[in-house]
Amino acid sequence: MKKLAFNHYAIWLSIILTQAIPLAWYSLFSTRQAALQELAKYTQTSDTSWFFGISILGGVVAMYLLAWLFRRMTVDSAREGIIAGLLIGLAFNIVSLLTIEMLSVRPLELVLIDEGANALVFGAAGLVMGAWRKYEPEP
Numbered sequence: 001m002k003k004l005a006f007n008h009y010a011i012w013l014s015i016i017l018t019q020a021i022p023l024a025w026y027s028l029f030s031t032r033q034a035a036l037q038e039l040a041k042y043t044q045t046s047d048t049s050w051f052f053g054i055s056i057l058g059g060v061v062a063m064y065l066l067a068w069l070f071r072r073m074t075v076d077s078a079r080e081g082i083i084a085g086l087l088i089g090l091a092f093n094i095v096s097l098l099t100i101e102m103l104s105v106r107p108l109e110l111v112l113i114d115e116g117a118n119a120l121v122f123g124a125a126g127l128v129m130g131a132w133r134k135y136e137p138e139p
Contacts, residue, residue, distance in 0.1 A: 004071045007134035011067050014125035018059030025117040036110040063125055070129055081130015082123050089122025
């Protein structure tokens with residue numbers, strides 16, 4: 001029986017997507033998000049470059065964990081990958097963050113803007129890893 005292997009190219013493409021999708025998503029909703037968060041009165045110039053390092057590190061950890069889960073689940077197609085990615089993103093990411101943000105009394109529209117990017121990231125990563133599979137050589 002074929003055993004799914006880590007496809008590092010697919011994983012690193014997914015890591016790039018963890019940075020590109022939120023960039024595009026928030027550029028679409030930046031004005032509305034800033035208005036909902038009332039960010040204008042808190043905007044200041046400071047060194048935030050370390051945020052990107054944390055974001056990339058988080059993407060690496062999340063995508064390798066997703067790839068490991070896909071190996072254990074034996075995801076064998078793009079369809080299975082996108083479904084699994086969305087379900088994993090919903091179960092482990094969006095539900096907990098939705099609860100936290102709603103308990104912080106944030107507007108539902110703001111919560112949906114923030115969580116929409118996460119749903120797209122996990123769905124796209126699931127699609128890439130499900131479609132671009134690699135198997136270990138048979139003995």
